[in-house]
Amino acid sequence: MGRPPCCVKGSIKKGPWTPEEDIILVSYIQDHGPANWRLVPTNTGLMRCSKSCRLRWTNYLRPGIKRGNFTSNEEEIIIQLQALLGNRWAAIASYLPQRTDNDIKNYWNTHLKKKIKKYQPVMSSYIAPADSGGSTSNEIMHPGTTNSHILIHSSSTYASSAENISRLLEGWMRSSPNQTLNSAHEELNHQMKKESVTINNNTGFSENRLMTDGDFNLQMPLKESVKEWDKTAANIVFEENKEFTVMEFDHKMRAERQSLLEKWLLEENTEHADAFLELTGAGIGVGCGSEPMF
DNA sequence: AAGATTTGCAACCGCAATTAA
């Protein structure tokens, strides 16, 4: 099973994507959907490998991505999940559907790691012990639960692909002010019109309306979210399609954390128990496995 | 003001898992 050729033959362009390339890619995906990446470079004429196209779409162009500063609430969630799951950025990102795994990973490496190091003593009480039962401010809910249960708050709206490009374009113009991008602007306007119609057709939303958190959750079936949670978190198994409340979920999650820790301590890592006990102020301050926390 | 250093992040690389034939 050799490594597959991910790139089309010929000169493959590398480095930052230009707005023109973004527009071509978004336009193609609008028409064909985000699948069959192998065909994207050949069908669009983009001198990029399929993998690069997919990455560009998933990390920067797809609708629903929020960029920019992380809120303190998002930070809390990332810190807790990193403690619980380790460096499983994709799993962590599934709790923050607005953020990409790459974004979270970068933010962790550049900001949170340092922050935690700096505030290590504070952090140990910051992450509540599994059985403390009390605080709701640090609760983590997987997206896809009913809206009234969502605890990942955000006041922002989700950006469409065209808005993503627009934002990228602004950055591009700041860094390359002499570049002639009028045609890109024109194409972008066209793209935004096209996109608002598509949103309207697909979801029944009114034209020119941005997606909100609620809209996004509507598009994320509970069943899929629960399945994902089953796979990535702590093997808490819910019956498919079962509705559950924050209290039920949180209780189950805490119970699972507790049992995992007990298992880890008593069965698999007895030799580390003393060291771990020193950290019990941090509650779930280590991943479930053997990977180091930082 | 200018050079050196640090920081932040987009993008790439390579392996693993999954899917399709």
Place this chain on the structure above:
DNA sequence: ATTAATTGCGGTTGCAAATCT
């Protein structure tokens, strides 16, 4: 059941911007 192709993921790198000296 096997194998090749595709997709997903996490670690790492390169470079531009920001900050420091």
